């Protein structure tokens with residue numbers, strides 16, 4: 118809120134917890150990026166005064182209609198002529214729309230790609246931009262560089278695509294939305310400070326021919342929610358360096374299992390263990406072999422069944438991804454006030470510190 122040189126939305130999908138939504142609202146976030154009618158309803162109910170922006174480029178017509186007429190949504194994204202026509206029909210040719218054309222950009226700097234599913238190529242965007250300009254009260258261009266972008270350069274390259282699209286279509290643009298992708302801190306993933314991202318984006322944006330008359334937006338999910346929660350799990354069984362824990366791939370640990378994401382971990386025991394750290398992998402509680410998290414997660418060598426582990430930095434894409442598969446999944450939520458296990462919001466630093474717990478969990482670190 119203080120350092121981004123424009124308006125910061127929150128991408129609700131990263132963590133739709135009403136409690137977090139209220140924390141963000143109280144911190145000054147007024148605009149929310151929603152992707153489904155259920156997210157529209159949730160935010161409208163939790164924060165009745167919030168401004169909702171429907172930024173999924175492929176929407177059901179009835180979702181657009183409900184969002185527009187019942188919930189006052191005026192901002193929509195799109196990446197095809199068909200979606201533009203759908204929005205026109207669903208809103209009865211409304212004249213008060215902000216329409217954001219989603220450009221396809223590279224995910225090369227990101228840990229999780231968002232490059233193949235959505236977006237029109239800048240080279241092919243002329244006709245769509247001109248048609249959208251005619252229908253829109255406010256015309257936007259948006260993109261997403263992929264999640265956990267490890268370099269600010271990702272945004273520079275994307276903004277160059279925006280420039281090419283604007284020049285080719287010769288349209289005036291009211292909103293440039295640089296999307297999400299802002300990183301958080303995880304073991305072996307230590308991005309530059311957020312300030313460096315903001316300064317780099319500001320410079321690239323100011324060089325656009327429309328910067329004097331347009332607004333700059335971003336819509337982070339991960340960066341605003343990763344530090345919000347930890348997961349506490351119990352070790353049910355130990356087999357060598359494999360720990361069978363009571364949450365996993367079908368619970369809040371989807372990314373740990375399916376994309377090998379490493380989260381910081383901490384052994385919770387009344388008397389701290391003196392044993393050296395050993396690399397462990399985890400099995401989740403379901404009967405499925407895929408319910409496996411390779412890690413390695415560094416924990417004291419004497420960890421055993423009955424012990425508890427805090428898995429940190431799970432505020433983003435953690436609880437949001439849970440299923441009830443096999444009947445597992447706990448719903449107990451406890452509000453605590455201690456520091457997150459790592460943070461990108463502490464002053465005067467660009468890398469984690471010892472007290473972030475990230476470093477001490479490494480064998481040689």
Ligand SMILES: *Cc1c(COP(=O)(O)O)cnc(C)c1O
Nearest residue numbers: 128264297298299336337338339
């Ligand atoms: C997922 C998503 C975001 C949030 O991405 P993060 O990488 O979590 O910041 C923002 N905008 C859109 C359109 C998304 O799909």
